[in-house]
Amino acid sequence: MMNSPSLTEVENLVVIYLGFAFATFLYGLTFFQTYIYFSRYSNDHTWTKVLVGALFVLDTASAGLVSDLVYDYLITMFEVRMEVIYATPAFCIQYLLSVIITLIAQLFFARRLYTVCCGPTRITSRSVSVVVLFCAFIAFVFGLISVGQFFQQRQLSAFALPPMAIVAGISQGFATIANIIIFIAMYWSLRPARYPDIPLPKGAFDNLSMLFAGRGLALIVIQMAYFGTFVASPGKPYWVAVQMVTPKVYANTVLGLLNAREVKRGVGLNEEETLSDRHDSRDDGLPSALQFRSTKATQQSLSFSQEAENSRSSEIEAISKSFSDDQNLESIRSRCSDQLAYDKASLS
Template identity: 25%
Template sequence: MSGTLVVEAVSVSTTFGAAFIGLVAGAVLFGVTLLQTYEYYKRYPQDSFHMKLMVAVLTALDTLHLVLCTKTIYWYLITNYNRPDNLDNTTWSMALQTDCNGIIGLIVECFFARRVWLMSKNWPLVVIIVVLATLHFGLGVVFTAESFILGHFSKFQRLTWVTCTGLGAAAVSDILIALSMCYYLQKKRTGIERTDDLVTTLMLYSINTGLLTSIIATTAVILFAVMPTNFLWLCFFWIMGKCYVNSVLASLNSRDRLRQKVYSSGVNITPSPGGRIVTDSSHNFRDGPILLRRVSNPAPKLAVAVETTTEYKTDYPDSSQTASVNSPSTPKLGNEDSKVPWVAL
């Protein structure tokens, strides 16, 4: 009898105990999501409608996912309290929560794939990223359908290839996004310490964007492959979608901070022809392409200013337009470099 109790206790701790921990961690991250969403709409009221809609959809999906996870835990631990025969059954909320994470992953990875495209114009790379993201979402739908068909957690080992392939595709996509953004940012180094510091900051943002989600997805893959009948993998899977949402929101909310770094590096932001840009004391901007212009500090007795321009693109509707201004054909003085790194802020 004691041996049976020990086995049962271990089973509960590695199944619904692990799922409960994942729910608590997910609820904490959901609080961060709400805070970042509030900050986004407060600080960037002039963002495009499509950008605002994407943030709203991601927040709504994150909310729905938390509701489904809470419903799942409540059904197993409260509704079926002291009914061990039902603990192996798959409930509808347990099956559907997979699709919420799948849609979130698809939207987020396509968002960052767009940034990779703006930086590189490398369409084969972008296609690979999008295909991997779609594979992640598609196999999530397969997992949901098979969960209803199988009906029991004890049969989930039959879905090992589905889960491992889907989460593996998500991990590879995240790694490709981070590495490609770092690679193309590295090529934009100018040799000037201040502008290179900006590039380094952007590279760190890129690494942090893809590294965390890829680690979580890889951990979930390994745990499901080794122990498909317990919920240790589910603990990581439940927080993965929230990490996706927060990575996008953190990227959007960091734009002012990065622009201030641009200002401190001696790069001025001015409207491009046809662009609709309004600046205020907090450096908020309206829609439109933006020019980065470096102006050398003229010597006290010289009346010569050197102006050069570089292309700058943003996450706004007119970002596909190219901003161009004719640089004056004046001689270059001192060691002032005319290149400014391309960044997608």
């Protein structure tokens, strides 16, 4: 007869299951957003397509490893007491994929900041982008060190030891700093004061979507939750559930920002790129050269019409003048005839 599970074992299994449930739900959102992107932005830039494809593949692999992890804990090791969670190879690889997805998402936002923060000079955009890249690189390097420690220790409780806790804390701390800078810089740059014609969200849902996906607030929320639960109790499994969800939030934030763009002939247009295109809806979808030719042809046709109208006016005026001259000549002839008839009558 099997003994009833202890409170610690129940706590560990519940945390792992909750992390699996939320991660699976968010992976469904990743799959849906990937389908939306490739069906809507069919002619988008090649590097953007590669980015979306890489995020989808990595997130799919991460979801599969989380499922394998739960299967190992709840099925394969069902009779093993789970008072201490052992990091299986699937868990270690999933942790590595989480570090990689975090880096990719932060690199994407660093590239966006380089575009939207530029002013009269590019010093500001370069400085902000360099700081974000530096923090993301530090987080990535220390994340790789944590993965190596995972493979060596194989016990999540070992993260309570100072060497492992410091390394993991530095990685998550620098990732949090990078996300805070991303949110502040994106919110400050893409504001109506800088772009008066920027489309403003309507309603509470659109505002929340803009803040969480378009400005990167979701990255701050999930990373601070990850960092807070780890610092509070590194030896407990609470941060494991957040870690399972973290790569899904990063991937869906990037996909949400890409799918929120306006589409023009299969190409996505960022907020700062749609200002001039929104004013001229007649030439929507035409390349700039064709737009120029179309405008030039229109101007030429207008000038030809004006010249034709002026020519017709001149002809009408000439005809009217000649008609008036003919009437005057006829009047003179009539008067001369009358005068000649009068003179003849006088002589007779």
